Structures are given as C-alpha cells and as structure tokens.
Amino acid sequence: xxxxxxxxxxxxxxxxxxxxxxxxxxxxxxxxxxxxxxxxxxxxxxxxxxxxxxxxxxxxxxxxxxxxxxxxxxxxxxxxxxxxxxxxxxxxxxxxxxxxxxxxxxxxxxxxxxxxxxxxxxxxxxxxxxxxxxxxxxxxxxxxxxxxxxxxxxxxxxxxxxxxxxxxxxxxxxxxxxxxxxxxxxxxxxxxxxxxxxxxxxxxxxxxxxxxxxxxxxxxxxxxxxxxxxxxxxxxxxxxxxxxxxxxxxxxxxxxxxxxxxxxxxxxxxxxxxxxxxxxxxxxxxxxxxxxxxxxxxxxxxxxxxxxxxxxxxxxxxxxxxxxxxxxxxxxxxxxxxxxxxxxxxxxxxxxxxxxxxxxxxxxxxxxxxxxxxxxxxxxxxxxxxxxxxxxxxxxxxxxxxxxxxxxxxxxxxxxxxxxxxxxxxxxxxxxxxxxxxxxxxxxxxxxxxxxxxx
Numbered sequence: 001x002x003x004x005x006x007x008x009x010x011x012x013x014x015x016x017x018x019x020x021x022x023x024x025x026x027x028x029x030x031x032x033x034x035x036x037x038x039x040x041x042x043x044x045x046x047x048x049x050x051x052x053x054x055x056x057x058x059x060x061x062x063x064x065x066x067x068x069x070x071x072x073x074x075x076x077x078x079x080x081x082x083x084x085x086x087x088x089x090x091x092x093x094x095x096x097x098x099x100x101x102x103x104x105x106x107x108x109x110x111x112x113x114x115x116x117x118x119x120x121x122x123x124x125x126x127x128x129x130x131x132x133x134x135x136x137x138x139x140x141x142x143x144x145x146x147x148x149x150x151x152x153x154x155x156x157x158x159x160x161x162x163x164x165x166x167x168x169x170x171x172x173x174x175x176x177x178x179x180x181x182x183x184x185x186x187x188x189x190x191x192x193x194x195x196x197x198x199x200x201x202x203x204x205x206x207x208x209x210x211x212x213x214x215x216x217x218x219x220x221x222x223x224x225x226x227x228x229x230x231x232x233x234x235x236x237x238x239x240x241x242x243x244x245x246x247x248x249x250x251x252x253x254x255x256x257x258x259x260x261x262x263x264x265x266x267x268x269x270x271x272x273x274x275x276x277x278x279x280x281x282x283x284x285x286x287x288x289x290x291x292x293x294x295x296x297x298x299x300x301x302x303x304x305x306x307x308x309x310x311x312x313x314x315x316x317x318x319x320x321x322x323x324x325x326x327x328x329x330x331x332x333x334x335x336x337x338x339x340x341x342x343x344x345x346x347x348x349x350x351x352x353x354x355x356x357x358x359x360x361x362x363x364x365x366x367x368x369x370x371x372x373x374x375x376x377x378x379x380x381x382x383x384x385x386x387x388x389x390x391x392x393x394x395x396x397x398x399x400x401x402x403x404x405x406x407x408x409x410x411x412x413x414x415x416x417x418x419x420x421x422x423x424x425x426x427x428x429x430x431x432x433x434x435x436x437x438x439x440x441x442x443x444x445x446x447x448x449x450x451x452x453x454x455x
Contacts, residue, residue, distance in 0.1 A: 047313075050329035056302050056338040057329055064306035067314075067323030071101050074303045078293050093263050093274070102320040104263040105311075109273035110247065116146065118289035119247040122261035122282065123273060124254030126193075127245025130171065130222070131205075134186015134213065138178020141191060145172035145220075145246035145253065149238050154225045157183055157214040162223045169209065169224035169234055174245055174253060176219035183214045188224065190242060207237045248288070266318065269311040269334065278304070289438070304341040308334035342449065350383050351454040354446050357439050358382075361425045383453055393419070401451035404444050414440060 050061050064070040079087045079095050087095040092111045094100040110123030129141040152167025162168070171188070187210040193203050212225040226234050245253045254260070261282065265272045276282035277292040278299060293299075299307070309332035314322055329335050348354070358366075358377045366377040374391050375398075376382065386399040390408035398409040405411075408419065413435055415423030425435065435443075446452070 047326050047328040048330050049326075050335065052335075054335065054338065056305060057335045060302040060305045060309070060338075061327070061329045063302065065326055067101075067310050067325070067327060068098055070303075070306045070310055070327070071095075071098050071323065074299065074306070075101055078299065098323050099320045102318070102323055104274065105266050105314055105318065106316065107263045109261050109263050116248050120261065120273065120276075120282070120287050120289070121248065121250070121252050121254035121257060124245060124247055124252075125243055125260060126255045127174065127253070128243045129191045129193075130173070130177075131189045131191060132177060132184075132186055132213075132222075133189070134184040136179050136181020136184050137186060137213070137215075140178055142177050143174035143245050143253075144190075144242060145174050146244045146249050147171050147238060147242050149226065149234050151231075154227060157212055157223065157225060161216065162214055164221075166223065168226050169211075171222040171224070172246065172249070173220045173222060177215060177222060179215075179219070183212070185212050186210065188213070188222070190237070190240075192243065207240055207242075209233065209237055264311055264314070266314040266316045267312060269308040272311055275307065275311070292441075301338055301341050305329075305332075305334055305338045308332065308341060348442050348446050348449075349452045349454050350446070353442055355382070357435070357443065361435060361439070365425070387451070392421075399447060399451050402448065404447040407447055410443060410447055413443065 050057050052058075064073065075095055087093055093104045093107060095104065108123070108125065110119060110125060127144040129143050131139055131141045133139055148170045150165060150167045150170065154168050155162055155166045164170070187208050189205045190207040191203050191205050193201055196202050209224060209230075211227075211230060214223050215221065216223075224234075245255060261271065261273050263272065263274050269275050270283055273282065273287075274292070276287045277289060281287055306327060309327050309329050310323075312332050312334065313328040334341060363378045365372040366375050368376055368379050371377075376385070386409065387397060387401070390396055390398050393408050396406060396408045398407065400406045411419045412421075412424050
C-alpha cells in the first residue's frame with residue numbers, strides 16, 4: 001500500500017495523447033476529454049399544411065402527418081405481417097422497419113423476380129455473360145437473356161434440333177454466339193461485372209458447366225446436355241442466381257430499353273414499381289403480376305394519397321430522417337384529384353372484368369342448363385343474383401358490397417375455413433381452387449370498392 005501511495009503522484013503526471021482524442025489523459029480523474037465526431041443527419045424540411053376543403057386530403061393529413069405515421073399505420077400493417085407472403089425480413093423489398101422502407105427509395109425492383117411472367121421489362125438489369133470454350137464456337141462473351149433447367153432424360157443432340165421443352169439446360173442469348181458448328185463439347189463460363197471499392201469495373205467468372213452443347217439455327221439458344229451425374233452441378237449453378245437480361249422471356253432486354261425502374265422513385269410516384277403493383281400500371285403501361293397487397297385489403301384513397309405525396313416530396317438523397325418530417329400535401333399534385341387514386345382502377349367492374357373471370361372459370365359447372373348448387377354464372381341476371389343470399393348459407397349474401405369477409409362467393413373462392421366444401425373453382429388435377437392471385441385480387445378489390453356493376 002505504501003509503495004502505491006509513493007508511485008501515485010508520479011503516475012498522475014503522465015499523459016498520453018490517444019488517437020481520436022484532443023486532450024491529455026488524466027489517469028487520476030479517470031476521464032478522457034474528447035470531441036466526438038458523430039454523423040450528421042439532415043433534418044426534414046418544414047412544409048406549409050394543406051388548408052383546402054377536400055375531405056380526402058384533410059383525412060390523409062390528419063391520419064398520416066409524417067412518413068413514419070404512414071409506415072406504422074399502413075405499410076407495416078398491410079405489407080409486412082404475413083411471413084412467406086409479404087415484405088418482411090425474408091421478402092424483397094423488406095419493409096418491416098422505417099429504415100427498410102426508406103431504403104426502398106431508388107432501390108432496384110428486380111431482385112426476386114419469382115415467376116418469369118411476372119417480371120416487368122423496366123425492372124430487368126444487364127444480364128451476366130457467357131464465354132464458351134470448345135471447338136467450332138466463338139469465345140467472345142455474350143449476354144444471357146434467360147436460363148432454365150428442365151429435368152428429365154436428355155435428348156440426343158446429334159439427331160437434330162432440340163425442342164424448347166427438352167430436358168436439359170436452356171440458355172437464351174442476347175445475340176448469336178459466334179462460330180460455325182451446331183454441336184460441340186466444351187465449357188460455358190458465366191461472368192459477372194462489378195465495381196470494386198476503387199470504382200473500377202472488374203469481371204469475375206463465378207460458375208462454369210462442361211458438357212455437350214447444341215445451338216439453334218440462329219445461334220441464340222444454347223442447349224446443354226444434363227446427365228444424371230451432372231444434375232447437382234447444374235442445380236448448384238442455377239441456384240447461384242444468374243442475372244438474366246430478359247428475365248420475363250419476351251425478347252425485350254429492359255436494361256437496354258431505358259433507365260431501370262426503382263421500387264420507389266423519389267419525386268415520381270407514378271413511376272414507382274411498388275405503387276404500380278398496387279395500381280396495375282406504371283405511367284399508363286400495364287405491369288404484370290398480381291395486384292398488391294396480396295394478403296390484405298387494398299389501400300384506401302386517403303392511404304394512397306399519403307403514399308403518393310410522400311414519394312413526390314422525397315428527395316433523391318433522402319434518408320430515414322425524411323420520414324419523420326411532415327408530408328407535403330399542400331404542394332402534392334395528387335392532392336388536386338385524390339379520387340383518381342382509387343385502387344378500383346379502370347376496368348375492374350362487373351361488366352368489364354369480374355363477369356368474365358367467373359364465366360371463364362366457373363361457367364362450365366354453373367351453367368344455365370344444370371347449374372351446380374343452383375347457382376348460374378352465365379347469361380342475364382347474374383349480377384343481381386350475386387347480391388342475394390347464398391343457397392348454402394342463407395344468412396350471408398353471395399356478394400356483400402364493401403365487405404369481402406362477409407361475401408360467401410369470395411370466401412368460397414379463397415377456400416375460407418368458414419365455408420363448407422371444396423375451394424372453387426375446383427381443379428381435379430391439383431385438388432385445389434384454380435383462380436390465380438391476380439384474379440382473386442381483382443375480385444377482392446371489386447367487392448371492397450362497392451361491387452360496381454359498370455362505370
């Protein structure tokens with residue numbers, strides 16, 4: 001103890017300058033004086049409140065004064081709660097937190113395309129490239145349009161052209177592969193370009209496959225044989241995530257045709273992919289895929305207005321802090337005519353859309369001659385009949401305008417457990433209902449918006 005007391009005064013005289021600190025360290029006090037260098041977060045600008053008399057705008061401004069309110073009351077509730085279906089931690093884009101929601105601005109819209117038919121051309125990115133090494137084929141890199149592996153016994157490529165649905169590895173190319181031979185044995189290397197930390201464009205070969213190959217007559221469709229011992233290699237290659245320049249296989253390479261579309265485009269709600277999936281169109285052009293949200297009711301007009309105005313006023317370099325500021329309804333173009341944001345959309349009426357869905361999918365059994373369950377879905381008077389009670393559950397109407405959860409026919413179509421019997425229309429091949437999600441979404445939207453007969 002005595003030695004400690006004798007040494008303490010001399011220790012107190014020592015000082016160190018530590019990295020990041022601007023003052024000496026006083027070991028006697030136990031304090032380190034320094035000036036922290038914290039990141040600066042821009043504050044959202046103040047806006048002048050809307051002072052008009054449009055009830056929809058006033059409702060939106062009251063319910064959703066900020067982007068955080070919109071996220072909490074609409075986006076989180078509508079788009080994220082259902083695991084495996086909606087935009088939570090496992091689905092792109094992840095919208096379950098305000099930061100994730102803010103990150104959707106300027107983010108690409110083709111990361112998890114799912115079914116190729118649901119990919120929008122404006123979401124397609126530049127595809128990866130193939131370099132072929134083998135006799136009679138040119139080794140110049142060619143962009144990949146799309147790739148598909150079809151399981152089954154491989155065909156004999158020496159006997160002639162291969163069918164489009166032949167078992168094997170199909171690779172559609174953006175341009176003809178050079179060379180003069182139709183068949184060859186060799187290796188296809190898959191190459192991706194990327195930008196390194198120094199801003200330099202580099203290339204990386206991330207996968208390869210060696211087998212027997214054949215080309216179509218125009219040399220744009222490359223087919224690779226897949227024997228039993230090669231199945232694992234091909235599945236691993238496809239599972240890596242090959243970037244396809246024509247992911248929807250319609251012959252249009254979206255990245256070549258124009259600027260890629262963002263999930264949410266700052267200043268341009270009509271050009272934002274997420275909003276277009278709710279409305280079914282982007283700048284007037286139809287967008288493929290089911291209407292969103294799949295598992296919840298469509299956004300109301302005031303909710304859509306809040307989203308439109310948030311996106312319209314969101315700066316290109318904005319961050320999460322922008323969500324905490326007020327939404328500018330006063331200078332929002334959409335506030336001039338909020339009724340135009342009704343998600344009913346053009347054509348989602350009984351005459352223009354719903355009647356055709358039911359006739360095509362249900363008319364075979366629910367015909368005029370021998371209608372199953374006594375319900376006819378063909379001919380005249382069907383719309384009026386749908387507004388009446390169900391023959392199987394008389395306390396519930398077939399269609400209850402504004403309330404799909406109390407519409408017997410809709411519940412039957414989605415296989416709700418409250419309704420006895422099979423989900424309709426019954427598909428004997430799958431044992432389930434056969435309407436796709438887009439058709440079900442249109443029927444739900446039609447009911448939510450009042451089951452309108454015609455515009």
